[in-house]
Amino acid sequence: MYKETVYSAFNLLMHYPPHSGAGQPPQPQPPLHKASQPHHGVPQLSPLYEHFSSPHPTPTPTDISQKQVHRPLQTPDLSGFYSLTSGSMGQLPHTVSWFTHPSLMLGSGVPGHPAAIPHPAIVPPSGKQELQPYDRTLKTQTESKAEKEAKKPTIKKPLNAFMLYMKEMRAKVIAECTLKESAAINQILGRRWHALSREEQAKYYELARKERQLHMQLYPGWSARDNYGKKKRRSREKHQESNTGGKRNAFGTYPEKAATPAPFLPMTVL
DNA sequence: AGACCTTTGAAGCTG
């Protein structure tokens, strides 16, 4: 049943014209770090950027500080960030601003900066961003150190180019194919990503670079290793097995080899 | 409740 749903979704998408490079094998595209790419027509990516998007005018550094965004360094790259992301991104109804959504008002902020930097990278230890704000006043004095440690909000990794692309395009793909399961959606998005032109991909690489930069400034001491091992894996062996086709895939089937694409996937489309 | 699936890219880890 589900398999058929996915199949029909791919059939539907077969007729979706790729941006460019249709029918060509995906070519590895090294990250592009041009500072002056055209920045038109990029809809909402990450709420971090949405905050600076139309219809609001491009915020000045003063505007940012008024929103209590801590910017310890005034780097030229950040100004590029503003010009890059302002006034060109559309709005998607399901998105919320990182700076206004209650889940972002965690009050934890950057260590050493009690003014609280509400940033979407900060989430409660539950993993998912919750609707209710993280209320540190709920902590009791009797809580053990370990408990307090466990309840410390997690600073998430900044999104890479593909993640930003997924965030933007997911709703569009879902609307087109009525699929909702992310595993299938992500397969489609992965193929579309490869179908993007170099210029189109460059926009996302640039946004991702800016996001990393901002993330570095917001959380100077943060390292990706901070989140290592926080997700419990059932076991490395099993995880490996799942990656090599030993377990059920997103289509509810048991693929013989993970490297073998699903037979109903037309390689010349998407 | 939380891992899994699935994708790419960044970054950490390991030998």
Added chain:
DNA sequence: CAGCTTCAAAGGTCT
């Protein structure tokens, strides 16, 4: 340093 592993997002599915 090359290659492997983990984690970012997402939501349905499964344990």
